[in-house]
Amino acid sequence: MNIKKTGLAALLALAVLTSMAVPAVAQSGDELADKSVTVDGDTESVYLEVTNTSGDNLNYTVYGISDGLSDEVDSGTISSADENDTTRQEFVANSEEYDEYRVVVTEDASDSDEESADNIEIGTTINQSGGGGGVFAGVGGGGLFTLTNGIIAFAVFGVAYVAGFLDPIKNALGQ
Known part of the structure; x- marks a missing residue:
């Protein structure tokens, strides 16, 4: 009978862990953009621009990539709800630590509606100091x-x- 109680406890623990993991996966939302940009000593920053979002915030995550390994360096939300409005978010590029940056934009899965944008642009700005x-x-x-x-x-x-x-x-x- 102890084996049955142990098996039942293990099954219950697995069910609890599985139910806790499901909301974390559901939070990611549909992917709207995923782009990597290369950086070097002349790169000043990496930028994310969104135009005419659906009114709600979009989620973004920025990863620094070096030698094939990635680190999350920033995350947050961005929105440009007004018509013909563009919002820009810039992230300082550290070319000594990372070879490239990857920016992933997703819709917010925590609500019942779907977010969108007319245009999502990811790129770099170059240091202009001569x-x-x-x-x-x-x-x-x-x-x-x-x-x-x-x-x-x-x-x-x-x-x-x-x-x-x-x-x-x-x-x-x-x-």
Whole structure:
């Protein structure tokens, strides 16, 4: 009879654990977006934009991925309930710790309605800070005398010479 009580207790414990696990699975909701973006030293942030949601919040989860392993780095809700409204959420990218980020957007399964959005966009923003500098900032500094600007000036001068725009200058130098 002790075996029957032990088996019954184990079955009861399994039923309790199973009933507790079911709501956690049901909370995830239907997946609306799932996208991974690669980050590097130039990446400033990862963003999530939603346009014209159905009025209720959408759930999002952000994972940092490194060497195939993922860590949850952020989660929350986002909504843009007004017509033609876009809401943007940004997450600082840590390219030293993660190679890419994965953003998953789901509808809220805890209520009886279904959430949606006209558009869900996931992407990255790039660090725009340049070296700056003055006129002679060099090749990568963004100054006036850069390699690109030199090539453009040479091309413009060549076209002007061939087109004859410099004939008055040639005539003036020849006399």
